[in-house]
């Protein structure tokens with residue numbers, strides 16, 4: 001069945017989207033959730049396993065305290081209440097990548113409840129209510145071999161890697177997100193972005209979406225504009241980039257509007273998002289509620305985190321992203337837009353480090369946001385991946401501030417640093433980059449330029465001082481940009497009118 005998509009803007013004239021986002025975050029603990037196996041990413045298959053995470057008979061799980069500390073930090077940062085007592089539960093289902101045939105999770109007794117996270121889109125704040133944050137363990141990974149797409153369809157056989165089985169996984173579930181209108185895809189993206197920043201600031205996960213340590217399931221439903229009865233939702237599983245979160249919501253709005261316009265009903269199902277086409281396709285139907293036969297995990301004691309410990313985690317936590325943004329906005333006198341550009345460019349850490357290392361905020365911002373951002377874009381890499389450090393930017397800024405370099409020469413210094421020619425000082429030395437402010441040298445060049453441009457010189461003699469710009473340009477050209485332009489201008493006017 002193919003659905004005619006309804007253009008986005010048109011869909012929004014007739015329907016109001018309701019979102020819900022479930023995010024899984026793998027914690028960066030050294031060992032797994034219930035055993036001592038390493039969690040290191042990228043090890044050869046099935047080398048980080050033991051009887052506990054393979055679910056062998058007679059093995060018993062033990063809760064990882066560092067993981068509980070991690071989830072409580074996340075819960076507190078999301079303004080949740082941390083319950084005084086809760087339990088793990090067994091979620092029973094069969095899947096080849098889950099060796100125990102059940103997953104230890106939490107069901108009706110999650111550890112963190114009733115929080116919120118504020119996100120900003122186009123200058124407006126949206127409060128995303130958090131229903132729950134609970135602790136569970138990750139599954140292994142299936143690898144389907146022999147097919148063209150790496151999917152199970154068309155594969156010759158499948159292999160299972162249990163290294164990931166048992167890695168601590170935190171699930172964060174929002175309450176329904178309503179009244180976002182045409183901003184729904186942006187709000188979804190802003191939420192995922194802010195959540196990622198928050199968890200990264202807490203230092204409890206590397207939250208790398210491309211490696212799967214953070215992944216979002218995005219629920220979307222539509223209701224007729226003005227209605228208060230929610231529609232049937234679809235759930236797009238394991239969306240693994242911020243951009244895809246936004247695109248999948250957008251696509252589901254266009255698709256579901258098409259289904260509803262045709263007088264059909266939206267099917268409750270999981271869907272897969274395809275990066276290449278920006279569309280979703282049908283996965284497994286969820287019309288029959290699955291019975292996971294949850295029951296309290298009999299092999300683990302209940303969790304009752306002491307209040308003093310929770311209070312300590314709250315007191316000792318690092319500065320959170322929202323507070324940090326407010327601080328740098330004030331310290332660096334930025335507009336909302338300027339700050340947003342810095343955050344979007346992924347430059348906040350770099351600029352802050354550069355300022356801490358001694359550069360003026362305005363200079364640090366200028367180099368990272370203009371010159372270096374442009375180069376990162378040209379090379380198709382993240383700003384942090386450029387081979388230039390905050391210390392390099394501090395040094396170049398200092399050379400500009402003391403008049404040894406102008407902006408044009410500074411750019412050439414960055415050329416050299418990026419080309420691996422060494423530190424800024426080494427590049428200056430090797431390339432012979434320095435401002436010619438030596439009066440004698442500059443004076444000689446100016447005399448030549450005046451001699452070569454008699455018409456312009458005459459105008460200046462006649463009082464048209466503005467014409468000096470053309471001669472300054474000629475001086476800069478003659479010195480390959482290394483003259484002190486201000487000083488050259490003074491000297492030209494002095495020579496012709498003095």
Ligand SMILES: [Zn+2]
Nearest residue numbers: 035037050053
């Ligand atoms: Zn293990």
